[in-house]
Structure formats: structure tokens, C-alpha cells
Amino acid sequence: xxxxxxxxxxxxxxxxxxxxxxxxxxxxxxxxxxxxxxxxxxxxxxxxxxxxxxxxxxxxxxxxxxxxxxxxxxxxxxxxxxxxxxxxxxxxxxxxxxxxxxxxxxxxxxxxxxxxxxxxxxxxxxxxxxxxxxxxxxxxxxxxxxxxxxxxxxxxxxxxxxxxxxxxxxxxxxxxxxxxxxxxxxxxxxxxxxxxxxxxxxxxxxxxxxxxxxxxxxxxxxxxxxxxxxxxxxxxxxxxxxxxxxxxxxxxxxxxxxxxxxxxxxxxxxxxxxxxxxxxxxxxxxxxxxxxxxxxxxxxxxxxxxxxxxxxxxxxxxxxxxxxxxxxxxxxxxxxxxxxxxxxxxxxxxxxxxxxxxxxxxxxxxxxxxxxxxxxxxxxxxxxxx
Amino acid sequence: xxxxxxxxxxxxxxxxxxxxxxxxxxxxxxxxxxxxxxxxxxxxxxxxxxxxxxxxxxxxxxxxxxxxxxxxxxxxxxxxxx
Numbered sequence: 001x002x003x004x005x006x007x008x009x010x011x012x013x014x015x016x017x018x019x020x021x022x023x024x025x026x027x028x029x030x031x032x033x034x035x036x037x038x039x040x041x042x043x044x045x046x047x048x049x050x051x052x053x054x055x056x057x058x059x060x061x062x063x064x065x066x067x068x069x070x071x072x073x074x075x076x077x078x079x080x081x082x083x084x085x086x087x088x089x090x091x092x093x094x095x096x097x098x099x100x101x102x103x104x105x106x107x108x109x110x111x112x113x114x115x116x117x118x119x120x121x122x123x124x125x126x127x128x129x130x131x132x133x134x135x136x137x138x139x140x141x142x143x144x145x146x147x148x149x150x151x152x153x154x155x156x157x158x159x160x161x162x163x164x165x166x167x168x169x170x171x172x173x174x175x176x177x178x179x180x181x182x183x184x185x186x187x188x189x190x191x192x193x194x195x196x197x198x199x200x201x202x203x204x205x206x207x208x209x210x211x212x213x214x215x216x217x218x219x220x221x222x223x224x225x226x227x228x229x230x231x232x233x234x235x236x237x238x239x240x241x242x243x244x245x246x247x248x249x250x251x252x253x254x255x256x257x258x259x260x261x262x263x264x265x266x267x268x269x270x271x272x273x274x275x276x277x278x279x280x281x282x283x284x285x286x287x288x289x290x291x292x293x294x295x296x297x298x299x300x301x302x303x304x305x306x307x308x309x310x311x312x313x314x315x316x317x318x319x320x321x322x323x324x325x326x327x328x329x330x331x332x333x334x335x336x337x338x339x340x341x342x343x344x345x346x347x348x349x350x351x352x353x354x355x356x357x358x359x360x361x362x363x364x365x366x367x368x369x370x371x372x373x374x375x376x377x378x379x380x381x382x383x384x385x386x
Numbered sequence: 387x388x389x390x391x392x393x394x395x396x397x398x399x400x401x402x403x404x405x406x407x408x409x410x411x412x413x414x415x416x417x418x419x420x421x422x423x424x425x426x427x428x429x430x431x432x433x434x435x436x437x438x439x440x441x442x443x444x445x446x447x448x449x450x451x452x453x454x455x456x457x458x459x460x461x462x463x464x465x466x467x468x
Contacts, residue, residue: 037398040418040419048397052398052402068402068451233428234396235426236428237425244396247396
């Protein structure tokens, strides 16, 4: 099956993974075993070592050497929830954008029912925000700004470095959702300087690790709380949660197999170099935009500028709906993609595709220009379906 | 000869400490945490107690959070085995 697959669903999860990822998981399973931070024998110690090495690799990647403040979670949704439920309470004010994923909007809407006040900064149909709108909305009660680095529907890269400066000036925690950007573009927020920021990441997309991995790098001025309490392997004589990071937030046995894979995935990125990855993905995106723009009956959304967005593209046919298109792409052309609303109804409202949704192609370093050509040819044929 | 033990609150700090001690060529050995000294982290580090003060300074510089650095006669027995 693998031979003929064209995988354009990397924004949902990346595939394939570098061979080193499976090798690392296999090595851990067969040779190390052990539960990190629990026992004192060599297998457990080696597992603890692997966890710390994974923190170091993540730290190198995000240019943040305070590994105690690099916390692992089961996915980025959990990391975002920890930030939201730690920093916001009824009556507080939060600023966010109109292209946020449900992993941000659903917890915010839940808290809104209990009295949270939400300001939503409207994005243009290209997915951009006006930075001055953020500063204008800050008041004495603003307890957090939370933004996606790039939406999973439109892909436009938001200027998080500028927002980091504004929020730092106002001493407001800034939580950055890097689900679609970590591993694809540089995250230009220096946490050593902007200590009010939190970079949240998923492990299984552009960081090339397995599902079940994610986490966050927490600036030193941000005080978070756990949403799960329990065993940490530390302060075991006390039945209250230890108050130091990362243990404070990392209760329960970590996903050590996942972290073994994540370490290998990020190490691979560091070896190849983010610039090389970004350049290749921009090339794929340019070629796709060029080809798809020429097809009658196709509408492309977003900036259409490879420099301004990550390597994903939402589009629609005028003659077939996204669901049918997804089925044909899979069954007839073996092109895997995601159609519909992408857990992000708000972004679809911004580009005017709610409730029907779009077809989304999302590329990775492992896609080729030949695959783009093949897909353009398929889309061209589909555009003629009556 | 190893004659001291360092205990920690968190295994994450043990891993950081071990790496630093290795980098500075200190004799060290990770052992199951002795419960008579600390109920905390499952792993502790045995070392040469005569180096206690310089290691304290090193940990301060490197921001290693440890619980105790103390004399640990049992470590001498460990030295005989390793």
C-alpha cells in the first residue's frame, strides 16, 4: 500500500517518520525498558536519562536551556489546557484571534460560561492580524494573550515575536500555539528574554515524533498549575504534589516510548537543518499554488504567498463538495488529505467556508515535486466532473 | 574513595547533576536512593565526600537543585564493589 500513497495530511500528523524514530523506539523497547524517575536500577536510570536527553534536544531546538521548564504532555491540547486553566479564572480577560483551533477555543468558551471575558481579534481573509488590535484590547484585567503561530486551516504565519514584545511590556503571559509551526519555521521568541511567554508544541507533526507526545517550554515568569495530580517519583513521603518543575505538571509515568521517538525526530530536524526543510516545503507550496491557480473550478484560500505561510493549502472545487473530493482523492488517486472543518470552525468563518469546509493539502519534507505534479493533474481531472 | 551521597527531589535534577559531574571528571555512581537519608527521589549519587564543598559550589553555579549532600559511610562498601 505504501508504494503508491501520496500523503498530504501532514498537518494532522506527519508521515512518514524518519527511520531513526522507529529505531529509537525499538531500541528503547528492546534494550532499555524501565520506568523513568521511579526505581534506582540501571534500566530505570537509563529511562530517566533518555527523558532528560529529550528535554535537551527540545531545548536546543527552541533555543531554551532551562530544561526544568520544558514539560512533556500527551499532546499540545493538554499543554494549552494547562496554560488556560492555570492562568485564567472567572472575571479575567483574555485576548485571542479569530483563527484559533478548538484546543484553544473550547476551553476558553467553557470558562466564558463561568465569567471569563474573551476579546477575539479578527483576522483578515488572508489570515493576518493587525498587531495594534492586540495592544488596544489590553486592559488592567487582561491575564493572558493566546495565539496560534499559524492556523491549521489558512496557514498564515502570525507575528508572534511582535506579540511577545507587546505582552512582555505589559507583563501579561503570552501562550503560543505552535502546533503547525514547530519543526517547520523558526520560532523567533527568545524565552530567556521574554520570560512571560510559553511555547506549546506537538511532537507528532513537524517535529516528526510519534503521536501521544507534546509539551511546552515555559518562560520563567509564568506560573502554571497541574491539571493532573499524582505520582512523580519525587517527594514520595508526602501526599501533596511537589511544587517544582517539571514534576509539578508531569504526574504519572511519562510516554517514554513516545519520547524516545520524539528525541530521534527532533534530532533528525537538527541534523537536516530547519532552513533546508523550510526551503523544500516552500518549493512544494509554490509549485502547488502555481498549478492549482490555473485550474478552473478551484478556489484557493489564504495568502497564496509561500513566504507568508506554512506548507498547507485550503481549497475547494466549485463542482464537487469537500467530502466527495476527499473520497475521490483517496480511492482513485491515493492522495491522503483532510477535508471538512479541521476542528477550527472560526478559521473557516474567516475565509467564508463555514459550514461546508475545505480540502486541505499539507506537505512535509518527505513530499516531492513529482507528487505535487501528480496531484495537480488529479485535481485538474476532478475539476471537470459534472 | 566514595564516602558521600547527594540526594535530590527530582530525577530530572539527578540526570542534570550526573552529566555535570561527569563533565568535570568527578567520581560518581548513581544508586537507589537510601531511604534512611531521604524519602525523596528514587536515585541518589555517591561521590567522594572530600569534594563536597567544591561540588556544592559547582551545583550552585549550574543551578542544580539537590536536597542533601552528606557523609555516607555505606558508600565505602559500594566503592569496594565498583
